[in-house]
Amino acid sequence: xxxxxxxxxxxxxxxxxxVIVFMVYGWTIFKFNYAMSGWLFFxxxxxxxxxxxxxxxxxxxxxxxILLGIVALAVVLPRAWFAxxxxxRGAVLSASALGLMMYVADQFGEKSYYPSEIVRWLPxxxxxxxxxxxxxxxxxxxxxxxxxxxxxxxxxxxxxxxVSILSALAVLARNLF
Amino acid sequence: MKxxxxxxxxxxxxxxxxALAMSRFSPKFLxxxxxxxNVIVFVFDAMSARNLSLYGYKRxxxxxxxxxxxxxxxxxxxxxxxxxxxxxxxxxxxxxxxWTHRAFDVAGLVDRNLTGQNIFTAFDSGYHRLxxxxxxxxxxxxxxxxxxxETILPVSSFCRIEQSMGExxxxxxxxxxxxxxxxxxxxFATPASLVFGLADRILLRSREARTTDADYPRGLPRxxxxxxxxxxxxxxxxxxxxxxxxxxxxxxxxxxxxxxPHAPYKPTKDFDAIFQDGYRGVKKPDHRFGDHKxxxxxxxxxxNYDEFIANVDAEFGRLIxxxxxxxxxxxxxxxxxxxxxELFERGVDGHVTELLYEPLTHVPLVISSPGxxxxxxxxxxxxxxxxxxxxxxxxQHPVPDWTDGVLLPGLGGVEDMERSQFTVEAKTxxxxxxxxxxxxxxxxxxxxxxxxxxxxxxxxxxxxxxxNDYEELEDLYPxxxxxxxxxxxxxxxxxxxxxxxxxxx
Numbered sequence: 001x002x003x004x005x006x007x008x009x010x011x012x013x014x015x016x017x018x019v020i021v022f023m024v025y026g027w028t029i030f031k032f033n034y035a036m037s038g039w040l041f042f043x044x045x046x047x048x049x050x051x052x053x054x055x056x057x058x059x060x061x062x063x064x065x066i067l068l069g070i071v072a073l074a075v076v077l078p079r080a081w082f083a084x085x086x087x088x089r090g091a092v093l094s095a096s097a098l099g100l101m102m103y104v105a106d107q108f109g110e111k112s113y114y115p116s117e118i119v120r121w122l123p124x125x126x127x128x129x130x131x132x133x134x135x136x137x138x139x140x141x142x143x144x145x146x147x148x149x150x151x152x153x154x155x156x157x158x159x160x161x162x163v164s165i166l167s168a169l170a171v172l173a174r175n176l177f
Numbered sequence: 178m179k180x181x182x183x184x185x186x187x188x189x190x191x192x193x194x195x196a197l198a199m200s201r202f203s204p205k206f207l208x209x210x211x212x213x214x215n216v217i218v219f220v221f222d223a224m225s226a227r228n229l230s231l232y233g234y235k236r237x238x239x240x241x242x243x244x245x246x247x248x249x250x251x252x253x254x255x256x257x258x259x260x261x262x263x264x265x266x267x268x269x270x271x272x273x274x275x276w277t278h279r280a281f282d283v284a285g286l287v288d289r290n291l292t293g294q295n296i297f298t299a300f301d302s303g304y305h306r307l308x309x310x311x312x313x314x315x316x317x318x319x320x321x322x323x324x325x326x327e328t329i330l331p332v333s334s335f336c337r338i339e340q341s342m343g344e345x346x347x348x349x350x351x352x353x354x355x356x357x358x359x360x361x362x363x364x365f366a367t368p369a370s371l372v373f374g375l376a377d378r379i380l381l382r383s384r385e386a387r388t389t390d391a392d393y394p395r396g397l398p399r400x401x402x403x404x405x406x407x408x409x410x411x412x413x414x415x416x417x418x419x420x421x422x423x424x425x426x427x428x429x430x431x432x433x434x435x436x437x438p439h440a441p442y443k444p445t446k447d448f449d450a451i452f453q454d455g456y457r458g459v460k461k462p463d464h465r466f467g468d469h470k471x472x473x474x475x476x477x478x479x480x481n482y483d484e485f486i487a488n489v490d491a492e493f494g495r496l497i498x499x500x501x502x503x504x505x506x507x508x509x510x511x512x513x514x515x516x517x518x519e520l521f522e523r524g525v526d527g528h529v530t531e532l533l534y535e536p537l538t539h540v541p542l543v544i545s546s547p548g549x550x551x552x553x554x555x556x557x558x559x560x561x562x563x564x565x566x567x568x569x570x571x572x573q574h575p576v577p578d579w580t581d582g583v584l585l586p587g588l589g590g591v592e593d594m595e596r597s598q599f600t601v602e603a604k605t606x607x608x609x610x611x612x613x614x615x616x617x618x619x620x621x622x623x624x625x626x627x628x629x630x631x632x633x634x635x636x637x638x639x640x641x642x643x644x645n646d647y648e649e650l651e652d653l654y655p656x657x658x659x660x661x662x663x664x665x666x667x668x669x670x671x672x673x674x675x676x677x678x679x680x681x682x
Contacts, residue, residue, distance in 0.1 A: 020417055028370060038282070047351075053352075054353060059370075102371065105368055157610030171346075174352070
């Protein structure tokens with residue numbers, strides 16, 4: 001029971017999830033638009049939508065997984081380190097982690113077969129990000145600003161969640177029947 | 178037994194005679210009665226006829242294929258309908274030119290209205306139809322034709338390392354393959370899935386780094402950008418096993434599309450560096466559509482390619498010996514061909530190009546029929562669209578009227594030197610629009626006309642005499658205006674007719 005008591009309140013989880021959704025879905029949708037320009041040369045609209053259903057479903061699970069990680073941190077770490085400013089610290093930690101992933105993914109793409117330099121520095125980068133997140137939560141102005149932006153990001157959830165649920169149902173239907 | 182009554186005896190006798198009568202209609206009996214032969218089509222991806230000693234190449238790349246050809250029909254002037262996998266394979270499978278099947282974009286699909294017109298459908302359910310491709314692109318077609326294919330082997334079959342996510346969704350392969358393997362987890366560019374895609378790539382790289390094989394000094398061969406690494410011998414062993422297991426109830430059609438010798442060229446240590454012979458071939462000027470790759474680098478690439486071909490040939494020899502020993506070949510037509518070739522000249526490395534020179538389009542075609550004991554060489558022009566009608570004819574199926582191909586000479590058809598046949602490259606042209614940005618090659622007799630349209634302000638042509646100018650060095654187009662114009666008119670007329678359907682009224 002004590003564990004559940006340590007969970008951040010739902011009103012705090014939602015803006016953090018919104019930031020995650022913005023970054024995870026944003027990355028994929030950007031790539032999707034690029035790929036779609038080629039697909040439209042030879043796929044029908046329906047076939048593009050079929051692909052999109054898989055993409056949205058994967059994005060949903062990705063974003064949920066990141067959120068679970070952030071919430072787990074809030075449960076595990078001392079309150080003063082993370083949970084006390086969950087929205088600000090959660091949002092910044094998500095954005096930093098996903099930003100780092102974007103950088104690594106970009107390096108992995110066409111610049112390097114295996115970006116060993118980044119991988120070598122990864123522990124140091126993660127430590128620095130952790131300290132940054134902790135410090136940011138203690139600066140009132142920064143905290144308020146981040147909470148403001150996280151709160152505004154909630155609007156993306158009104159689109160992403162229904163579309164993802166419909167997509168997951170479509171994927172299920174296409175693979176079951 | 179002593180309790181067996183007369184009534185029981187009559188029942189048993191009735192059952193036994195019924196069972197005996199039914200057994201005469203078992204599939205095995207039906208096959209024996211019909212006498213229909215099996216068909217195995219081997220497609221070696223990116224195998225150019227110009228690099229095979231079977232066709233006179235200076236390096237001894239294919240001694241085993243030559244041995245096999247001693248009892249087969251060898252087509253010396255066979256061309257693919259496309260210069261990369263999608264159009265080349267679609268033409269093989271549908272017996273139609275790219276302007277009919279419309280699969281000429283990378284990862285494109287056959288016209289949705291024509292999905293019932295393919296080799297699997299045409300070989301009715303009297304045949305067990307199996308499809309396997311190590312290249313993802315033909316798997317999109319298998320997805321379209323799935324209704325008429327009993328067995329589709331996963332693209333990752335026989336691989337040492339495989340991480341193809343799309344295959345998890347076997348009921349919805351085309352969309353899942355495109356979503357996962359061609360987009361979210363793609364390895365030819367930045368992954369579109371930020372979390373799972375990145376994790377997938379890190380996992381793949383670490384698995385690759387941990388998997389070393391003493392047989393492969395340059396690392397395991399990989400199926401291009403797909404997350405598939407394989408040992409060539411294991412792939413051939415797997416294919417042999419599949420063929421052996423098929424050989425039971427019904428006659429079968431097996432379409433087996435193997436990645437090698439497609440790049441990356443990674444032969445085993447027995448074939449690595451076997452062609453360090455100083456062979457340079459003919460140096461040709463860079464083409465304006467080429468990538469301006471340096472000549473000496475292209476020489477090295479061609480050497481690696483030739484070594485990989487020799488490696489494939491050795492494995493092929495082993496496979497054929499094994500099939501022969503097991504008696505599989507006694508009732509089987511075996512087809513050896515490719516979907517396109519490879520170019521190491523004019524500044525181009527590979528086959529991602531607008532060009533349609535012979536190394537890219539001239540592909541092998543060797544067909545061995547049951548009981549054939551001698552080699553037959555056929556020199557008239559043939560095309561990959563001819564394979565489908567020929568195989569149907571050989572297996573006593575009706576030849577459909579929707580195919581663009583004709584029966585191959587020596588296998589029901591006659592040699593026709595004046596027949597026009599085509600190769601189309603249009604990967605940047607929309608599939609359902611007229612061909613306005615494309616390269617089209619027309620071969621008629623010994624001549625080859627190449628037409629470039631939509632790339633530059635003005636369309637252009639090249640004409641080569643393939644009989645007297647094997648290397649396509651002397652462009653006859655300006656020098657022979659009347660002959661050039663006659664060919665040009667024929668080609669433009671053909672294009673006009675195939676484009677008519679896609680023009681807006």
